Amino acid sequence: MAAPTVAVIGAGYAGLACAVELARAGVHVTVFERSHTLGGRARVVHKGGHWRVDNGQHILIGAYSELTRLLRVTGVSPKQLLHLPLTLHYPGRLHLQAAALPAPFHLALGLLRARGLTWADRLAMLRLMRRLKKAGFRVDAKMRVAELLADTAQTPALVELVWAPLCVAALNTPVEDASAQVFTNVLRDSLAANAAASELLLPRTDLSELFPVPAVRYLATRRGRLRNGDTIEAIHPVADALGGGLRLQGDPAGTPWHQVVIATAAYHAAPLLASTGLCDDLATAIERLPHEPIVTVYLGLGAGQRLAHPMIGLTDGPAQWAFDRGQLGGPEGLLACVISAHGEHEALSREALVDATRAQLERQLGRPLPVPEWSQVITEKRATIACRPDVFRPGIRTPVPGLWLAGDYLASDYPATLESAVRSGVACAQAILAQLPAR
Numbered sequence: 001m002a003a004p005t006v007a008v009i010g011a012g013y014a015g016l017a018c019a020v021e022l023a024r025a026g027v028h029v030t031v032f033e034r035s036h037t038l039g040g041r042a043r044v045v046h047k048g049g050h051w052r053v054d055n056g057q058h059i060l061i062g063a064y065s066e067l068t069r070l071l072r073v074t075g076v077s078p079k080q081l082l083h084l085p086l087t088l089h090y091p092g093r094l095h096l097q098a099a100a101l102p103a104p105f106h107l108a109l110g111l112l113r114a115r116g117l118t119w120a121d122r123l124a125m126l127r128l129m130r131r132l133k134k135a136g137f138r139v140d141a142k143m144r145v146a147e148l149l150a151d152t153a154q155t156p157a158l159v160e161l162v163w164a165p166l167c168v169a170a171l172n173t174p175v176e177d178a179s180a181q182v183f184t185n186v187l188r189d190s191l192a193a194n195a196a197a198s199e200l201l202l203p204r205t206d207l208s209e210l211f212p213v214p215a216v217r218y219l220a221t222r223r224g225r226l227r228n229g230d231t232i233e234a235i236h237p238v239a240d241a242l243g244g245g246l247r248l249q250g251d252p253a254g255t256p257w258h259q260v261v262i263a264t265a266a267y268h269a270a271p272l273l274a275s276t277g278l279c280d281d282l283a284t285a286i287e288r289l290p291h292e293p294i295v296t297v298y299l300g301l302g303a304g305q306r307l308a309h310p311m312i313g314l315t316d317g318p319a320q321w322a323f324d325r326g327q328l329g330g331p332e333g334l335l336a337c338v339i340s341a342h343g344e345h346e347a348l349s350r351e352a353l354v355d356a357t358r359a360q361l362e363r364q365l366g367r368p369l370p371v372p373e374w375s376q377v378i379t380e381k382r383a384t385i386a387c388r389p390d391v392f393r394p395g396i397r398t399p400v401p402g403l404w405l406a407g408d409y410l411a412s413d414y415p416a417t418l419e420s421a422v423r424s425g426v427a428c429a430q431a432i433l434a435q436l437p438a439r
């Protein structure tokens with residue numbers, strides 16, 4: 001029998017996780033990617049010159065078990081990620097850092113030592129964590145984060161400085177809309193987990209170099225192939241009489257594949273599914289998924305400009321977080337300021353956003369900043385799906401035999417993140433391997 005052929009559409013984190021996992025099991029896999037840059041929504045965008053940046057600052061947490069495993073599989077040095085204890089630092093307002101102790105002592109001691117929290121704040125945080133733990137980290141599936149916070153009488157300071165920013169950072173959805181269950185899952189694996197799982201992991205390299213480039217190198221050593229610059233326009237199931245399989249329009253070879261994984265963003269998966277003529281309901285449901293944007297304002301402030309921590313929280317302005325790329329392997333004085341989800345900032349021009357973000361930083365740092373030598377505003381209008389309780393997240397299977405879905409928007413314990421993307425890719429690979437004849 002001819003060796004099974006597998007094609008993956010999309011060289012983002014989901015598609016490459018799937019391809020690596022298949023290659024690891026000895027399957028020769030081909031990845032089609034429309035772009036010449038690897039990584040999809042987690043990629044480098046500005047290669048030349050002094051200021052090399054990603055399409056957006058990304059944070060990983062220690063609980064990203066599948067992504068960190070695949071980084072090891074593909075030979076990525078652990079030094080590519082800076083490990084920081086879970087820290088919330090708002091200049092002059094709050095400093096909360098998890099202690100290097102097993103749970104729950106890392107949080108308990110962190111709360112005891114925290115600066116900027118009253119006893120009422122500390123007790124409210126413990127109340128929420130205790131309530132979630134007692135309920136086995138299960139809440140009503142329809143509940144939103146704002147209701148969970150109100151039900152457990154969280155203080156205004158905690159909501160402003162801890163819960164709302166953590167929710168929008170992790171779920172890319174504001175507390176009023178966000179799913180309390182998914183937020184609870186994130187808390188279970190961060191604040192309530194052991195110190196290592198709750199660590200923040202900040203990439204020291206760009207996002208294409210972190211995993212996608214090593215993944216493609218790994219594939220090359222296992223007879224896997226990358227075809228970048230090839231856009232797959234449609235998928236046509238081939239009649240059984242002709243041997244079956246799925247023909248990809250845009251594949252220069254034109255031979256049908258036994259198994260195909262659509263590992264694109266939801267908005268690209270929907271038309272591909274529809275093109276089969278056999279998945280209309282699924283394609284329509286995916287097409288309707290609501291999305292939230294993320295804007296990253298890069299400010300190249302130049303030498304001598306440094307934040308007190310690699311990552312600080314910001315209030316009263318467009319940005320929610322600022323990252324000091326100079327402390328993360330980037331050029332000195334480069335700040336990445338992140339604005340997650342919909343908001344008033346969407347009405348501002350690029351120039352106005354740069355000015356508003358710089359003014360916000362000056363207010364919060366309490367010192368004037370130089371006029372940026374360089375700046376860039378990167379808007380990802382459909383950065384992730386909105387993580388609301390009523391949002392439909394499909395599984396990896398489709399109605400077409402041999403056709404699979406991978407991507408961050410698929411059903412997952414986690415919000416649409418790198419870890420959800422990678423987990424869906426690995427799940428697809430495992431399902432495909434289970435169907436292949438024993439080798």
Ligand SMILES: Cc1cc2nc3c(=O)[nH]c(=O)nc-3n(C[C@H](O)[C@H](O)[C@H](O)COP(=O)(O)OP(=O)(O)OC[C@H]3O[C@@H](n4cnc5c(N)ncnc54)[C@H](O)[C@@H]3O)c2cc1C
Nearest residue numbers: 010012013014034040041056058059232383407408417418
């Ligand atoms: C600005 C920003 C900040 C973020 N911050 C975080 C964070 O801090 N932590 C976190 O965990 N996650 C974060 N995310 C989310 C994370 O980036 C995504 O969840 C993840 O990258 C999605 O990966 P994916 O493989 O599912 O999809 P994608 O990355 O979208 O990959 C799909 C790939 O398919 C390709 N493709 C599409 N159509 C075709 C076609 N027809 N033919 C061939 N190729 C095709 C695309 O070019 C792309 O490379 C952030 C996202 C953004 C945009």
